[in-house]
Amino acid sequence: MKPDDPINVLGGALTPCSTTPLTGFFRDGHCNTCSEDQGSHTVCAVMTDEFLAYSKYVGNDLSTPHPEFGFDGLQSGDLWCLCAARFMQAFDEGCAPLVNLTATHQRALEIVPLEALKQNATRKN
Numbered sequence: 001m002k003p004d005d006p007i008n009v010l011g012g013a014l015t016p017c018s019t020t021p022l023t024g025f026f027r028d029g030h031c032n033t034c035s036e037d038q039g040s041h042t043v044c045a046v047m048t049d050e051f052l053a054y055s056k057y058v059g060n061d062l063s064t065p066h067p068e069f070g071f072d073g074l075q076s077g078d079l080w081c082l083c084a085a086r087f088m089q090a091f092d093e094g095c096a097p098l099v100n101l102t103a104t105h106q107r108a109l110e111i112v113p114l115e116a117l118k119q120n121a122t123r124k125n
Contacts, residue, residue: 044103
């Protein structure tokens with residue numbers, strides 16, 4: 001692994017999150033980030049009906065399609081690069097989605113404690 005390769009929260013190479021739907025700040029299927037990514041779209045989350053309803057309630061409707069932006073809307077089971085702060089907010093409220101740790105960028109740790117991510121891991125590592 002080259003030093004400039006993206007690293008996940010477990011210290012390994014960042015794996016893809018989703019290409020269907022196509023996610024990521026760069027829309028490359030990975031939860032990569034950069035200084036322009038003000039929202040830190042770094043948490044690879046598995047959408048649930050509960051989380052999608054919560055996100056809509058707090059002002060970020062991820063389930064309504066917006067074809068003008070090429071966005072079909074998310075459904076339960078879809079994987080999405082979620083803003084780290086939104087994950088933390090949902091975690092604090094008890095409705096955080098599951099997380100794919102190997103596809104979650106290490107910069108998420110600037111906002112979310114590793115233990116919170118591990119508590120919501122899709123499989124316990």
